[in-house]
Amino acid sequence: xxPILVIGSLNMDFVVQxxxxxxxxxxIKGRDFSTIPGGxxxxxxxxxxxxxxxVRMAGRVGQDGFGRNLTEGLASxxxxxxxxxxxxxxxxxxxxxxxxxxxxxxxxxxxxxxxxLEASDLEPSFQDFKQGIVLLQLESPLPTVEAAARxxxxxxxTTILDPxxxxxxxxxxxxxxxYLTPNETEALLLLGEPPGEIRLDEAPDxxxxxxxxxxxxxxxxxxxxxxxxxxxxxxxxxxTYPVKPVDATAxxxxxxxxxxxxxxxxxxxxxxxxxxxxxxxxxxxQPGAQSSIPTRTQVDRFLGEHRG
Ligand code: RIB
Numbered sequence: 001x002x003p004i005l006v007i008g009s010l011n012m013d014f015v016v017q018x019x020x021x022x023x024x025x026x027x028i029k030g031r032d033f034s035t036i037p038g039g040x041x042x043x044x045x046x047x048x049x050x051x052x053x054x055v056r057m058a059g060r061v062g063q064d065g066f067g068r069n070l071t072e073g074l075a076s077x078x079x080x081x082x083x084x085x086x087x088x089x090x091x092x093x094x095x096x097x098x099x100x101x102x103x104x105x106x107x108x109x110x111x112x113x114x115x116x117l118e119a120s121d122l123e124p125s126f127q128d129f130k131q132g133i134v135l136l137q138l139e140s141p142l143p144t145v146e147a148a149a150r151x152x153x154x155x156x157x158t159t160i161l162d163p164x165x166x167x168x169x170x171x172x173x174x175x176x177x178x179y180l181t182p183n184e185t186e187a188l189l190l191l192g193e194p195p196g197e198i199r200l201d202e203a204p205d206x207x208x209x210x211x212x213x214x215x216x217x218x219x220x221x222x223x224x225x226x227x228x229x230x231x232x233x234x235x236x237x238x239x240t241y242p243v244k245p246v247d248a249t250a251x252x253x254x255x256x257x258x259x260x261x262x263x264x265x266x267x268x269x270x271x272x273x274x275x276x277x278x279x280x281x282x283x284x285x286q287p288g289a290q291s292s293i294p295t296r297t298q299v300d301r302f303l304g305e306h307r308g
Contacts, residue, residue, distance in 0.1 A: 002264040003132040004048045005125055005157070006057045007148045008041020009114040009139035010074075010084065011093040012066040013249070013289050021100050030098070037073045038095055038289030039114070040137040040164060043250045047257020048135065049078040051279060052296045053264050056080035058125040059140070060113040066092040067113070073290060083125045087113045093139070103245030103284060109165075114139055119147030126151050133260045137162040137253075142173075149176035158263065161215075162256050163190065174214035181219040181256055182210070203228035204235045219259070219273065221252055227273055238273045241281040241306055250289035255280040258299070278303050 016030035037046075045057040057079050061067030063086045070092065074081040091112040098106045117140045134152040136145050136159065145161070152159045153176050160179040163169060166186040174180065182190060184198045191209055198206060203220055207230030210218040217231040226240040258279035262272030279299045286292035294302075 001054055001266075003129060004053045004055045004135065004260050004264050005129055005132055006041050006045040006048065006055060006135045007117075007122060007125070007140065007144070008044065008057075008059055008135070008137045009039040009093055009111070010042040010059050010061050010067075010070040011039035011095040011109060011114070011139075012070060013038035013095045013097050015097045015099060015249075015288060018098050018100050021098055021104070021106050034288070036288035036291050037070050038250065039070070039093060040139050040162065040253050041135075042070060042074060043253035043289050043293065044135045044137065044162070044257040044260070045074060045079045046077040046290045047254045047279065047293045048261045048264075050293055050295045051258050051261035051275075051299065053257070053261040056083065056125060058083040058117070058122055060085050060087045060117045060121070062086070062090050062092040062113045063088055064092055066094070077290070083121070085121065087116050090116060097249060099247050099249065099287070103248045105247065105249050107249070109139065111139065115141060117141065117144050119144050122148055122151055126155055129155050129157060131155070132157045133264050134159045135162070135256055135260050136160070137164055138167050139165065142167070146170065146173045149173055152176070160256060160260060162252060164252060166190075171214060177215040179217050179219060179259070180210060180215035181221055181252075181259070183221045183223070183252055187220055198222060200225055200228070200237065203237070204230065207235065217269070221255060223248070226277060227255075229269070229273060234269075236270075238270070238277055240277040241302070243281045243285050245284045247287045247292060248284055250292055251280045251284050253289070254283040254293050257293070275299065275303070278306070
């Protein structure tokens with residue numbers, strides 16, 4: 001079993017359920033409010049650990065109650081949080097999330113301590129980490145993400161970048177990646193295309209164009225249309241599993257954590273993608289970020305039921 005290192009964000013999510021998402025300038029009445037552990041990095045770490053991975057995480061939180069709560073949450077999911085550093089003079093990251101009835105959401109983050117994560121923080125996490133799997137996202141400063149990908153390559157690790165929230169990326173970063181896993185918005189932004197939906201018949205060409213930017217493999221995450229995977233040997237659709245959506249928050253994070261856990265356990269890429277599709281589909285059936293991430297047993301049972 002290969003070790004997994006997640007470098008990224010921890011946020012406390014402030015979540016309000018609504019009947020619809022507000023238009024600019026509009027005030028609407030929401031329903032239930034809850035605070036739920038989140039942050040793309042922490043969500044991916046929890047997913048990889050619940051799904052069987054041996055996981056450590058590097059990140060930063062404030063010296064406050066949310067920071068303690070998030071760090072304890074990681075530990076209780078089985079993640080080694082020894083490199084999640086409490087940081088003086090700054091608040092723990094938060095995310096404001098609106099979730100409407102069909103499960104779609106809108107998210108705004110205030111990065112707080114996540115913005116203090118520096119390249120020099122990462123060295124200890126890479127000790128004894130040869131040939132592991134590194135999970136990255138874009139809620140940390142870009143120079144830190146670039147340094148992480150460089151360090152990972154030096155350690156012969158496999159790097160998986162979730163380019164979320166969407167941002168333009170340097171050629172050097174893209175060339176240091178084994179896997180790039182954009183959703184529709186992120187893929188179109190990276191290609192300089194206007195935002196919109198991606199039809200399945202457009203996916204092979206868009207995937208190939210993303211591959212030309214530098215990563216070894218592109219996994220286009222297409223929500224309920226599944227995933228399209230492109231590399232030098234393969235251009236293939238992996239349909240997902242039909243579920244009744246409640247909340248899509250952290251579905252992409254669950255996918256990436258599950259992908260890492262599947263690869264770390266020695267599964268082939270097609271096996272790991274199918275496992276990740278199932279885990280992400282299950283997460284959509286539950287509310288919240290880390291509260292929605294299934295365990296290995298739940299995913300195995302779900303796959304058993306769907307394979308009949
Ligand atoms: O991907 C979902 C996550 O995005 C939420 O948990 C929120 O914290 C934001 O980081």
